[in-house]
Amino acid sequence: MAADTEQVIVFDIGSEKFGIKITRVHEIVRMKEITELPNSSKYMEGIINLRGDIVSVIDLRKRFNLEQIESTNDTRIIVVEFEGQDVGVVVDNVSEVLHIQNSDVDLPPKSMAGIKEDYLKGIVKVDEDIIILLNLDNLLSSKENIQLENENK
Amino acid sequence: MAKTVLVVDDAQFMRTMLKKLIEENGYEVVDEAVNGQEAVEKYKEHNPDLVTMDITMPKMDGIEAIKAIMDYDAEADVIVCSAMGQKPMVVESLEVGAKDFIVKPIKPEKVKDSLNNILD
Amino acid sequence: MDMNDFQELYASESREHLDILNDSLLTLENDPENMEMINECFRAAHTLKGMAGTMGFERVSRLAHAMENILDLLRDGQIGVNTEVINLLFKAVDNLELLSSNPDEVEDLEGLISELKSFLETDNTETDNQKQENSTSSSSAEIDFDLSDDELRIISDNSGDPMIIRIQLEDDCVFKSLRADMVFEALEEYGELIKAHPAIDKIRKEELDETFHILFLTIESKEIIAESLDNISEIEEIEITMIDQLEQLKDGSQQEDNKEDNQDGIKEDIKDLEDKEIEENQVKKSTNVKSLSKRLKANNTIRVDVERLDSLMNLVAELVIKRTQVESVGESYNLDELNKKLKPLSKVTTELQNSVMEMRMVPISLVFNRFPRLVRDLAQDLDKEINLVIEGEETELDRTIIDEIGDPLVHMVRNAIGHGIEDPEERERLGKDREGLIKLSAFHEGNNVVVQIQDDGQGINPELIKKKAIEKGVATLSEIEAMSESEIIMLILAAGFSTNEEVNDVSGRGVGMDVVKTKIESLSGSVDIESEVGKGSTFTMKLPLTLSIIQGFLIKVADQKYVIPLESIQEIVDVNPDDIKTIRQEKVIHRRGSVVPLISLHDKLNKEETGELKREIPTVIVEVGNDYYGLMADSIIGQQEVVIKRINDLSGNLEKIAGGAILGDGSIALIINVEEITTS
Numbered sequence: 008m009a010a011d012t013e014q015v016i017v018f019d020i021g022s023e024k025f026g027i028k029i030t031r032v033h034e035i036v037r038m039k040e041i042t043e044l045p046n047s048s049k050y051m052e053g054i055i056n057l058r059g060d061i062v063s064v065i066d067l068r069k070r071f072n073l074e075q076i077e078s079t080n081d082t083r084i085i086v087v088e089f090e091g092q093d094v095g096v097v098v099d100n101v102s103e104v105l106h107i108q109n110s111d112v113d114l115p116p117k118s119m120a121g122i123k124e125d126y127l128k129g130i131v132k133v134d135e136d137i138i139i140l141l142n143l144d145n146l147l148s149s150k151e152n153i154q155l156e157n158e159n160k
Numbered sequence: 161m162a163k164t165v166l167v168v169d170d171a172q173f174m175r176t177m178l179k180k181l182i183e184e185n186g187y188e189v190v191d192e193a194v195n196g197q198e199a200v201e202k203y204k205e206h207n208p209d210l211v212t213m214d215i216t217m218p219k220m221d222g223i224e225a226i227k228a229i230m231d232y233d234a235e236a237d238v239i240v241c242s243a244m245g246q247k248p249m250v251v252e253s254l255e256v257g258a259k260d261f262i263v264k265p266i267k268p269e270k271v272k273d274s275l276n277n278i279l280d
Numbered sequence: 281m282d283m284n285d286f287q288e289l290y291a292s293e294s295r296e297h298l299d300i301l302n303d304s305l306l307t308l309e310n311d312p313e314n315m316e317m318i319n320e321c322f323r324a325a326h327t328l329k330g331m332a333g334t335m336g337f338e339r340v341s342r343l344a345h346a347m348e349n350i351l352d353l354l355r356d357g358q359i360g361v362n363t364e365v366i367n368l369l370f371k372a373v374d375n376l377e378l379l380s381s382n383p384d385e386v387e388d389l390e391g392l393i394s395e396l397k398s399f400l401e402t403d404n405t406e407t408d409n410q411k412q413e414n415s416t417s418s419s420s421a422e423i424d425f426d427l428s429d430d431e432l433r434i435i436s437d438n439s440g441d442p443m444i445i446r447i448q449l450e451d452d453c454v455f456k457s458l459r460a461d462m463v464f465e466a467l468e469e470y471g472e473l474i475k476a477h478p479a480i481d482k483i484r485k486e487e488l489d490e491t492f493h494i495l496f497l498t499i500e501s502k503e504i505i506a507e508s509l510d511n512i513s514e515i516e517e518i519e520i521t522m523i524d525q526l527e528q529l530k531d532g533s534q535q536e537d538n539k540e541d542n543q544d545g546i547k548e549d550i551k552d553l554e555d556k557e558i559e560e561n562q563v564k565k566s567t568n569v570k571s572l573s574k575r576l577k578a579n580n581t582i583r584v585d586v587e588r589l590d591s592l593m594n595l596v597a598e599l600v601i602k603r604t605q606v607e608s609v610g611e612s613y614n615l616d617e618l619n620k621k622l623k624p625l626s627k628v629t630t631e632l633q634n635s636v637m638e639m640r641m642v643p644i645s646l647v648f649n650r651f652p653r654l655v656r657d658l659a660q661d662l663d664k665e666i667n668l669v670i671e672g673e674e675t676e677l678d679r680t681i682i683d684e685i686g687d688p689l690v691h692m693v694r695n696a697i698g699h700g701i702e703d704p705e706e707r708e709r710l711g712k713d714r715e716g717l718i719k720l721s722a723f724h725e726g727n728n729v730v731v732q733i734q735d736d737g738q739g740i741n742p743e744l745i746k747k748k749a750i751e752k753g754v755a756t757l758s759e760i761e762a763m764s765e766s767e768i769i770m771l772i773l774a775a776g777f778s779t780n781e782e783v784n785d786v787s788g789r790g791v792g793m794d795v796v797k798t799k800i801e802s803l804s805g806s807v808d809i810e811s812e813v814g815k816g817s818t819f820t821m822k823l824p825l826t827l828s829i830i831q832g833f834l835i836k837v838a839d840q841k842y843v844i845p846l847e848s849i850q851e852i853v854d855v856n857p858d859d860i861k862t863i864r865q866e867k868v869i870h871r872r873g874s875v876v877p878l879i880s881l882h883d884k885l886n887k888e889e890t891g892e893l894k895r896e897i898p899t900v901i902v903e904v905g906n907d908y909y910g911l912m913a914d915s916i917i918g919q920q921e922v923v924i925k926r927i928n929d930l931s932g933n934l935e936k937i938a939g940g941a942i943l944g945d946g947s948i949a950l951i952i953n954v955e956e957i958t959t960s
Contacts, residue, residue, distance in 0.1 A: 040947065042840070042940070044927075044931075045886045045937065046886060046934070050930055050931040051931035054927055055948075056942050056947070056948050061926070061927055061939075061942070063928040063929070092928045093928075147930065171327045171331060172289060172293055173286065173334075174327075174330065174334070176289055177334060216326050217323075218323065243329065244345075245345075247455050247457075260462075260512075260513050261455070261458065262513070264333060265333030265334040267452070270450075273513050
C-alpha cells in the first residue's frame with residue numbers, strides 16, 4: 008500500500024494550492040531575515056543562515072511574477088533538497104500534509120494557472136480543492152519567465 | 161609485566177598487522193621502526209625482549225640492523241620477517257644472530273608460535 | 281583477525297608503492313644505470329607482494345612477484361634496462377593499479393604474467409616442481425642412510441648412542457631447508473650429526489618434503505634432545521628412535537657416499553651466499569638518502585579519514601563563531617573582566633584553528649606525481665620529446681584544493697604538449713632543442729600558492745585567437761580591436777572558446793579552458809596566461825593556501841555588511857570628496873604618485889546611494905594583479921576572522937560574491953570577490 012500513497016506538503020501561493028512530496032522536504036522554518044545578494048533576481052531571493060549554514064532561498068511569489076507582500080506570521084521557508092544541496096522556498100503558508108493515492112493524481116494539463124506542463128508533476132483533487140503538484144527540479148533549475156495567473160485578483 | 165616487542169618494517173600495513181598479532185598474544189609492542197637505522201636506535205632506547213625485523217627496507221636493511229643490534233646486545237632476540245624468495249637473506253640473518261624467521265604472507269598461527277617459542 | 285580492518289590501510293599504502301614504482305621506472309628509463317632506482321622498484325614490488333599476499337589478493341601478489349623476479353635480474357645485471365622491459369614493467373604497474381581500482385577491467389593477466397616470466401631466461405625451475413620426485417617415507421625404521429666406512433667409524437669411535445630423529449615440518453612451511461638448518465645447528469651443541477636423509481646438500485636445495493631424518497650421535501637423553509628442538513618454529517612433530525645395534529646401521533651401507541655430502545661443502549655454499557649478499561648490500565647502501573628521508577617522513581604519520589578532518593575543521597569553525605559571539609556580548613555590555621578572560625581563549629582558538637589548517641595541508645607532490653608518467657605516455661603517443669621539470673613539489677596546500685586542481689592541471693599540461701611543444705624535427709628546424717621543456721612548478725607568494733605550467737613551445741598566436749573568438753561569437757571585432765595582446769590571449773579562457781567538437785584525445789576530454797578557469801575560480805583562485813609566439817607559454821594559477829577561514833575587513837554598504845579579504849587589502853583611507861578627480865569619466869584619486877581608480881560599491885552591489893554628502897568616504901585600497909583600486913564603502917566596521925561558506929548560486933550571476941560569512945550576531949556578511957568587482 009505504501010507504494011501507491013504519498014505524503015505531500017500543501018502550501019499556498021496567492022490563491023493557488025501547491026504540493027510537493029514530503030520526501031523532498033528537509034524542514035520547514037518560519038520566515039527569517041533574508042540577506043540580499045547583488046543582482047539577485049526573481050530566481051534567487053537571497054540567502055539565510057540556517058543554523059550556521061548558508062542556504063539559498065527563492066521566493067515563489069517572485070518566481071511566479073506575483074506582487075510582493077509583507078511576510079506574515081504564516082510565511083514559511085520550506086527547505087528542500089535540490090541537486091544535493093538545501094534550497095529554501097518561501098511560500099505564503101503551509102496548510103497541511105496530505106496522504107494522496109497515486110491513482111488520484113491526474114496527469115498535468117498543458118498548462119495550469121499559467122504554469123507550463125514542464126513544471127508540473129500532476130494535479131490532484133481533494134474535496135473542493137485542486138492541488139498542483141510541482142516538479143521542483145525543473146522549477147528550480149529553470150530561468151524561464153513564469154506568470155502565475157491569479158484569477159482571484 | 162608483558163614482554164616487549166619492537167616491530168620493524170617499512171610498510172605500515174605490515175607493522176599494523178604484526179602489532180595486532182603481537183598484542184593478541186599478550187605481548188606489548190613498545191615501538192615501531194620503519195628502517196634498520198631507526199630499529200637500532202629504538203632498540204637502544206627500549207631494550208625490548210624481542211624484535212621483529214623486516215629485511216628489505218630503505219636506509220639500512222634488516223640484516224645490517226640485526227648486526228648492529230647484536231653488536232650492542234649479543235643476547236638480543238630477533239625474528240626476521242622475510243618474503244618468499246628471500247632465502248639467502250634469511251640464511252644470512254640467521255648467521256648474524258636472528259633467532260627465528262617468519263615468512264610473508266604472514267600467518268597468525270606461525271607468528272604466534274614464533275613469538276611463544278622465543279618469549280615464553 | 282578480520283582482514284577487512286586492514287583494507288583501507290592496504291589501499292592507501294599500496295597506492296604509495298605504486299607511485300614509487302611509477303616514479304622509479306621513469307627515472308630508470310632515463311638513467312638505465314641507476315641501481316638505486318632498480319632497488320627502489322624492487323622494494324616496492326616486493327612490499328606490495330607481501331601486503332597483497334597477506335590480504336589474500338592472490339592476483340596482485342602474483343603479478344608483483346613476477347615483476348620482482350625481473351627486477352631481481354635487472355639488479356644482478358643479468359638483463360639490461362631497455363625500452364622493452366620498462367614498457368613491460370609499466371604495463372604491470374598499470375595492471376596492478378587496475379587490480380586495486382577496477383579489477384574487472386584487467387585483461388589477460390595470465391598473459392602478462394607469462395610475458396614477464398619469459399624474461400626470466402635463466403633456468404629458474406621452481407623447486408616445487410621437483411619436490412614430488414624426492415618423496416621420503418615417514419617411518420624411521422625404513423630409512424636407509426647408506427653409511428660410509430668413515431661414518432661408521434665415527435659412530436663406533438665416539439662415545440654416545442646413535443639415534444634417528446624424525447622431524448616433520450608444518451606442511452605450509454616455506455623455507456624447509458632453513459628449518460632443517462636450525463635443527464642441525466641446535467643438535468650440534470649436543471653431539472655429532474652423522475647424516476641426514478634426504479642428504480644435507482639436497483635439503484639445502486629445498487629438495488625435501490615435510491619430513492626428514494637425522495642420524496645423530498649423542499650422550500644426552502632423548503628428552504634433552506627433543507627439548508633442544510622444541511623452540512624451533514614450524515616443527516609439527518619430533519620423533520626420536522634409539523638405535524641399539526650398530527649392525528642395524530651397517531646393513532645396506534656398502535655404497536660410497538658422495539663427497540659433496542660433507543659439511544665442508546655446505547659451509548662453502550654458505551660462504552658463497554654471503555659473498556653475494558655482501559655485494560648486494562653494498563649496492564643497497566648507496567641508496568639516495570634524500571629521496572628516502574622524504575618517504576620516511578610520510579611513514580611517521582597516522583592516516584585520518586578526510587571526512588573526520590573536515591568535521592574537526594567545521595567544529596573549529598563553529599568554535600570561532602561562538603567565540604566571536606561571546607566577544608561581542610562582552611563588548612556591548614562593557615564587561616571588562618569577561619573581555620580579559622576571553623583574550624587567552626581567543627589565542628587558543630586561533631592556534632587550534634591553525635593546527636587544524638596545518639593538518640589539512642598536503643604537499644602538491646600528491647598531484648605533481650602523476651605527471652612524469654602522463655607526460656611520458658603523451659610524448660610517446662605524439663612522437664614528441666619532452667623534458668619535464670618539476671619544482672617546488674613540497675609546497676603545501678589545503679587538501680580540498682589539492683583534490684580539485686588535479687584535472688585542471690592535467691588539462692593544461694595536455695594542452696602544452698598537444699598544442700605548445702612542436703615536433704622534434706620542427707624544433708630542430710627552428711634551432712631549438714629537440715626536446716621540448718615543460719616546467720611544472722609551485723611556490724608560495726604571500727598568502728597564495730602559485731602553480732605554473734611553462735613550456736618552450738610555439739606560444740599562442742593572438743591572430744589565431746582573434747579569428748577563432750569572432751568565429752565562436754566569444755567577442756566581436758570591435759571588442760577585440762580594443763583589447764591588448766594579453767587580453768586577447770586570455771580569451772581562450774572564455775566560455776565557448778574551446779568546444780567539444782574540436783577537442784582531440786590529447787588536449788582534453790571535452791573540457792575547455794573555460795572549465796579550468798571556472799574550477800580555479802571556484803577555489804578562490806585565478807588563472808593568468810603569458811605567451812610569446814615562438815618562445816612558449818606560461819599558465820599561472822594563483823590559489824589560496826587554504827580555504828574556509830579568512831581574515832577580512834568588515835565594511836558596510838547601505839544596509840548590508842560585506843567582508844573584503846585581508847590579503848587583497850593594501851590600506852584603508854578616508855577620501856575627501858574634493859580630492860576625487862575625474863579622468864575619462866572615471867573617478868580617481870592620486871595616491872603615492874599613482875592614479876587609483878575609485879569604485880563605488882553601491883553601484884557594484886546594486887545598493888542605492890543615500891545621497892547625503894559625506895565629508896570623508898571610507899575607502900579600502902585593494903591590490904589586484906599589479907593594479908590598485910579604491911573601494912568606496914559607507915563605513916568600516918573592523919578586522920574580523922570569518923568562516924567562508926559557499927553560496928549555492930541558483931541565479932547564476934553571483935560572480936561578485938565569493939561566499940558568505942556568518943557573523944557573531946547570526947547575520948550574514950557577503951564576501952566580496954575583489955577581482956570580479958574591480959574588473960567587471
